[in-house]
Amino acid sequence: MGQPRDIIHKLSELGYRVTPQRMMILSAIENSDSHISAEEIYAQVVAKYPRVNISTVYRTLELLKRLDLVTETDLGEGRVRYHPADRGHHHHLVCQECGAIIDLDESALFSLRDTLLREYKFVADLRHLAIFGRCINCRQ
Amino acid sequence: MGQPRDIIHKLSELGYRVTPQRMMILSAIENSDSHISAEEIYAQVVAKYPRVNISTVYRTLELLKRLDLVTETDLGEGRVRYHPADRGHHHHLVCQECGAIIDLDESALFSLRDTLLREYKFVADLRHLAIFGRCINCRQ
DNA sequence: ATTGCGAATACAAACGGTTGCAATTAACTA
């Protein structure tokens, strides 16, 4: 995602407005050192700018997703998490027994992606996949 | 999922109660010829038994999932869909452009499952996967 | 048939997230 500075530049370049809300949401995601939820972003932003609304957070996240600046991951917690897209695409193995989350390099899905392309002519978007199951500690 | 009769038997065998709500929810899923949503199940049940509540539908679906009698699929419509588990495990390729849904045989994911097991000792539960992307008609 | 008990229910409120719309405002023009 680079520096917030770059992103702000990119936004206005593409004709999007640079609003204080967007800047604060951007820096909340940037400053998070792991995956952050919309609610957490909102809490951080509202502390400095109380009039902001949660729907603005969701709409901004929607925009940033569309521009490939953030990646969304559903880890099955009943809430989705976000992180800067340039921190690398990785996937998650989520243990349904103990809740452990194991990072999975995106290369693990390269052959699946190729198969889908070859056999189904389908361009799979595998940037934010969570696979559920049982980890080594939870199966006997 | 077999006959509703069998399932009802299985439920009471396992110590679960056989209630009219559960029977009606079961037959709604059974009679659907494709994937059915909780809302659609509810609509069908409420027509014959107006006092039933939507939360009962969700809790029953939760139970049936746990007992491996129904499978849940999230096709990204903002609502989850259900179908009898014994109708076969297949996956879906969902086109984010035109909304097309392409069925994908579960065998397409066998090699991924093996890789995860071998390299991560992770038993992946790949029964209800939706993969998003672009179909052949929507990419140039 | 009646009782007792715990499982299942209806109901209401809450959850995370989305949407329609009127008011605000960033960024262009003059």
Place this chain on the structure above:
DNA sequence: TAGTTAATTGCAACCGTTTGTATTCGCAAT
């Protein structure tokens, strides 16, 4: 610098789903 206008926002209502809780009810024992 002020004026214009379409993008963006706040707000409120809504969506599908989940959860807490008091009440109901299936079912085994009497």
